[in-house]
Amino acid sequence: MHMLKFIKQRKFMSIIILLILLIIGWFFVSLSTGVIQIAPGDVLKTLFNNGTDRQKLILFNFRLPGILLAILIGAGLAVSGVILQGITQNELADPGILGINTGAGLAVVLFLFFFRDSLDTASTLSIYMMPLFALIGAVGAAALIYVLAWNKGVNPIRLVLVGIGINAGFSAALVIFQLKMNPQDYRQATVWLTGDIWSANWNFVFALLPWILLLIPFALHKANALNALNLGDSVASGLGSHVEKERMILLLTAVALAGACVAAGGGIAFLGLVVPHIARKIIGPMHQYIIPISALIGALLLMVADTVSKNLLATDIPVGIVVSILSVPYFVYLLMKTK
Amino acid sequence: MLSIINHSKTLKTIIIALALLAVPVSIAFSVSFGAVDIDLSTVWQAVFHFNQDITSHQVIQELRMPRAISAALVGASLAVSGAIMQGMTRNPLASPSIMGVTDGAAFALVLMLAFFPAVSNLGLTLAALIGAGVAVVLVFLIGSLSTSGLTPVKLALAGVAIGTMLRSVSSLISLHFQLEKEMGFWLAGGLAGTSWTSVKILLLLGIIGLFFSLIISRSITVLSLGDDIATGLGQNNLIIKIIGILAVLILTGSAVSIAGAVGFVGLIVPHITRFIMGTDYRWIIPASAVFGALLLILSDITSRLINAPFETPVGAITSLIGVPFFLYLARNSGGGK
Numbered sequence: 001m002h003m004l005k006f007i008k009q010r011k012f013m014s015i016i017i018l019l020i021l022l023i024i025g026w027f028f029v030s031l032s033t034g035v036i037q038i039a040p041g042d043v044l045k046t047l048f049n050n051g052t053d054r055q056k057l058i059l060f061n062f063r064l065p066g067i068l069l070a071i072l073i074g075a076g077l078a079v080s081g082v083i084l085q086g087i088t089q090n091e092l093a094d095p096g097i098l099g100i101n102t103g104a105g106l107a108v109v110l111f112l113f114f115f116r117d118s119l120d121t122a123s124t125l126s127i128y129m130m131p132l133f134a135l136i137g138a139v140g141a142a143a144l145i146y147v148l149a150w151n152k153g154v155n156p157i158r159l160v161l162v163g164i165g166i167n168a169g170f171s172a173a174l175v176i177f178q179l180k181m182n183p184q185d186y187r188q189a190t191v192w193l194t195g196d197i198w199s200a201n202w203n204f205v206f207a208l209l210p211w212i213l214l215l216i217p218f219a220l221h222k223a224n225a226l227n228a229l230n231l232g233d234s235v236a237s238g239l240g241s242h243v244e245k246e247r248m249i250l251l252l253t254a255v256a257l258a259g260a261c262v263a264a265g266g267g268i269a270f271l272g273l274v275v276p277h278i279a280r281k282i283i284g285p286m287h288q289y290i291i292p293i294s295a296l297i298g299a300l301l302l303m304v305a306d307t308v309s310k311n312l313l314a315t316d317i318p319v320g321i322v323v324s325i326l327s328v329p330y331f332v333y334l335l336m337k338t339k
Numbered sequence: 340m341l342s343i344i345n346h347s348k349t350l351k352t353i354i355i356a357l358a359l360l361a362v363p364v365s366i367a368f369s370v371s372f373g374a375v376d377i378d379l380s381t382v383w384q385a386v387f388h389f390n391q392d393i394t395s396h397q398v399i400q401e402l403r404m405p406r407a408i409s410a411a412l413v414g415a416s417l418a419v420s421g422a423i424m425q426g427m428t429r430n431p432l433a434s435p436s437i438m439g440v441t442d443g444a445a446f447a448l449v450l451m452l453a454f455f456p457a458v459s460n461l462g463l464t465l466a467a468l469i470g471a472g473v474a475v476v477l478v479f480l481i482g483s484l485s486t487s488g489l490t491p492v493k494l495a496l497a498g499v500a501i502g503t504m505l506r507s508v509s510s511l512i513s514l515h516f517q518l519e520k521e522m523g524f525w526l527a528g529g530l531a532g533t534s535w536t537s538v539k540i541l542l543l544l545g546i547i548g549l550f551f552s553l554i555i556s557r558s559i560t561v562l563s564l565g566d567d568i569a570t571g572l573g574q575n576n577l578i579i580k581i582i583g584i585l586a587v588l589i590l591t592g593s594a595v596s597i598a599g600a601v602g603f604v605g606l607i608v609p610h611i612t613r614f615i616m617g618t619d620y621r622w623i624i625p626a627s628a629v630f631g632a633l634l635l636i637l638s639d640i641t642s643r644l645i646n647a648p649f650e651t652p653v654g655a656i657t658s659l660i661g662v663p664f665f666l667y668l669a670r671n672s673g674g675g676k
Contacts, residue, residue, distance in 0.1 A: 092496060148666055157492045161432075161669035164495055165662050168602065172658030176651055269503060317514060321507040328504040335496055336485035 012289050015282060019296040023071070026300065030067050030307045031059060061201075068205050070306040070319070071299040072212050073265040076257045078298025079216050081272025082279070082290055083254035086226040087247050088159055091277070091338050092331075095138075095258035096269030098163035102170040103141025104134035104262035109177055128207050131263035138259030141166060142251060204264050211260035216295055219253055223287035226250065230285065268320040270327040271298060277334060301326075351622055354615060358629045362411060365636045369407040370399055372640055401534075409533040410639040410653075411632035412541035413594045414604055418631025419552050420590040421605025422612065422623050426559040427583045431668050432491045434606035435471075435591045439502035441602070443474025444595035445522070446505040453516040464540050468592030475587065477501050528599035528654025530639055537597045544593035549628065551586035555579050556620040563618065601654045603661020604631055610668070634660075 031043045038046070038055055046055045077095065084093040095101050111133040149162040219226075225246040228236040237243045258272070279294040305322040312322075370382050377395050384390075385399040417435055424433040435441055447470025451458050458466070481497040482490075513522035558579045561569045569576050594601070608631045609623065616622040635653070638660070642653040 097496075097499060148670065151670060158669060161492055161495060162666055164499060165665040165669055168658055168665065169662035172602075172655040172662065175655045176646075179649065179651060180646065317511055321510050324503050324507040325511075328500050328507075331500050332481055332497070335493065335500065336481060338486070 008284075008289075012283060012293075015293060016296065019293065019300060023296065023300050023303065026303050026307070027067060030303055031063050033307060033311055034058070034063065065202050065205050066306065067303060069208065069264060070302045072205070072208050073261045073268065074271065074298035074300070074302030075216065075295035076208075076212050076261040076298075077268060077272040077302075078275035078279075078294040079219050079291055080254045080257040080261070082276040082287070082294045083219055083226065083250050083257075084272070085276050086230045086287060087250050087254075089230060089232060090157075090160060091334060092160060092273065093163075094270065094273030095254070095262075096267060096272065097160065097167070098142075098145060099165075099167035099170055100138045100141050100145075100163075100255055100258050101262050101267040101269065102167050102174065103144075104138040104259045105267050106170050106174050106177075107133045107137025107140070108263060109174055110137075113177055113181060128203075131207055131211065131260045134263030135256055135259035138255045138262065139252070141170065142255045146251075208260055208264045211256065215253055215257050215260075216291070219250075219257075220288070220291050222246070222250055222253070223291060226287040227285070230287070266318070266320060268302070268323050270331060271302060271323050274327040274330050275301060277330075351616055351626075355622075355626055355629060358626070358633060362629065362632050362636070365633060365640075366407040366411060369410065369636050369640050370403040372643060373398075373403060405535050405538050406530050406533045407636060407639070409537050409541060409597060410530050410635045412538065412545050413530070413598045413601060414608075414631040414633070414635025414638075415628040416541065416545050416548060416590040416594040416631075417601060417604040418608035418612075418627040418634070419549060419624055420587045420594075422609035422620070422627040423552055423555075423559065423583050423587055424605070425609050426563045426620055426623070427580060428494070429563055429565065430491050430494055431610070432495050432606070432665070434603070434609075435587075435595075436600065436602035437495055437606060437665075438478045438498040439474045439500075439505060440471045440478075440587075440591050441595050441600035442502040442505040442509075443470040443472070443477075444468075444592055445600060446470050446474075446509045448596065449509045449512050449518060449522055452518055453512050460536055460540065464544070464593055464596040467596035468588055471592040471595060472588045474501055474505060475584065475591075528601040528657075529642075529650065529652045530598050531650060533597060541593055541597055544589050548586045548590035548593070549624075551582050551589070552624050553621075555582050555586075556624045559583065559620040559624075560618065563620070599652075599654060601635065602658045603665065604634060604657050606668075607661050607664045608634060610664070 028040050028043055032038045032040050036058060038058065042051060042055060043059065045051050046059050051059070081094050084095065084098070085091055108130055111130065145159065145163050145166050148166070149159045151158065228239050229243065229247060229250070231239075233243050236246075261268070275294050275298045276290065278297055279290045283289040283293055302319070302323070305326060306319045309317040309319040309322045367379060367382055371377050371379050375395075375398075377399065381395055382399060385393075385396040386404070389400060390396050421434040424435070424438070425431060427433075444467040447466040448463055450470075451463060451466040455462070478494070478497045478501050481501070482493045485493055485497075487493065509522060512518070558569075558574055561572055561574055562576065562579060566576055569579075591605075608627050612623050612627045612630055616626050635657070638656045639653050642651045642656045645651050645656070
């Protein structure tokens, strides 16, 4: 038994190291590709403060914050998906499908809509306020879904169906408010809602960083509770777990992660759904292992999608579109396989 | 769901007749409301004693009449197509918007506009038909091939997945070819661009679709009892299903190509109709057409009044009405399976 655990841990460590290496590798690929190519050697030189001013400007002001943001958002959404799938015992749960992303998006659009005049949206204050509003929207959506799906307990299928309904309703409300905006805001909101690491700058990175740094370790700390909940409510309470209380805390964590990520990156759907499955395939059902691996896979996947979206066509494509196109086939496969 | 007037044929006929009468009345109101309100007597005059020199007559004949009539036809088409889908699949959540059909049609439209910008109106309609067809076949296939069969939740999730996929690819194309505005219009759904040509297309395809639907209405009632029972009663399910899918495609495709993605009409109306008319599809299909027409005319009026003088997409209005209804259905039918 002890030996088995040791082998598992070694496997876990080697996968983690492999993923980190891949992320670092892609980090340089991503830094050097773009409309203006910078050779990897020059990237290194610039990072160590030896590049030309132009290279410094491109790397530090444009590319670096975008890539860091992709890493943070990818990790956050993936862990949010892990938690949601664990507590609902539903393999098809995801903050995008459940309408939590749309809830956050609606709150942000309302915030832009009502405070547009009194605040400069690009100002630092409003950038730090946006995750907060997104969070309120995400929590509101989650609460609404939970209450509406409650009928002597929460049945996972009902939860998903109610989530789809809430998603459609919020989308309709979004359209109404968006159309009341002026054309420039409208376009910005549309691109943002399909998921875009929009106008990435350091402020967004710093606004998102504390959420990720606090919540992912917290989720890891709760991994045992997740393991118990994943076995089903009755088994979990038999193992001495306070089912409803733990579920509430974990749900809040997942929602907070999703909300903060949506505020920074828009509604990137399906990432939180697909990544946990890949992680489970690699390492098995223990959440102590799933959470870190999911975070890294999510970060890597979003980095790749971000690079593709910026370089595939002459026009920038919102990264959310690339993520959906990459992950919907896998989702369909899961859908056909699960009961 | 039990009907409130299960047995009385007279009562059903009276209800349909009353609703049918309400259609021209609401069309008249729809024509009279607008940027400039025109009183109903002028509307009457413009229709029956048209005078080319009067501006309000021109506005009514060229802009408002085709719009109101298109609304009625689009509503009727979507409602009938939803009724057939729900009857054939015995799935309370089946409807054009849930199943990604509208996204498929929009996808085909964007493709046509991107690669064949000179395409005619009829060509667009045909493209929408094909796009709707591809989406519905995909969603059905995914649902039917999955391990536990076509349950409501499977159908809804497959629809969401295929819808998201098609919408993503459409956004990609529209961003590249700078068609965001056209794309946004179809995704939001609206009747602002309708003309007499739209009315002709809708009317022609609507009559064909309704004809097919009525032919198989009796068989759909049998089919709604279950495939096995229908086969046992000596019915050829395959032919019925093929005609049914054909009718769904014709009706949805024409509606979407004219008005964009007007969501939830095909979901709500058949449920309301079943509640009033019972389980016999010979009644449900014509009644759905009438109720669907009424719902969309009223939604269109609302969409113009809610944020006057600007228009709100009618699809947003129908979604806001439809979502609570969907949630109610999800609560009741989702837990079972």
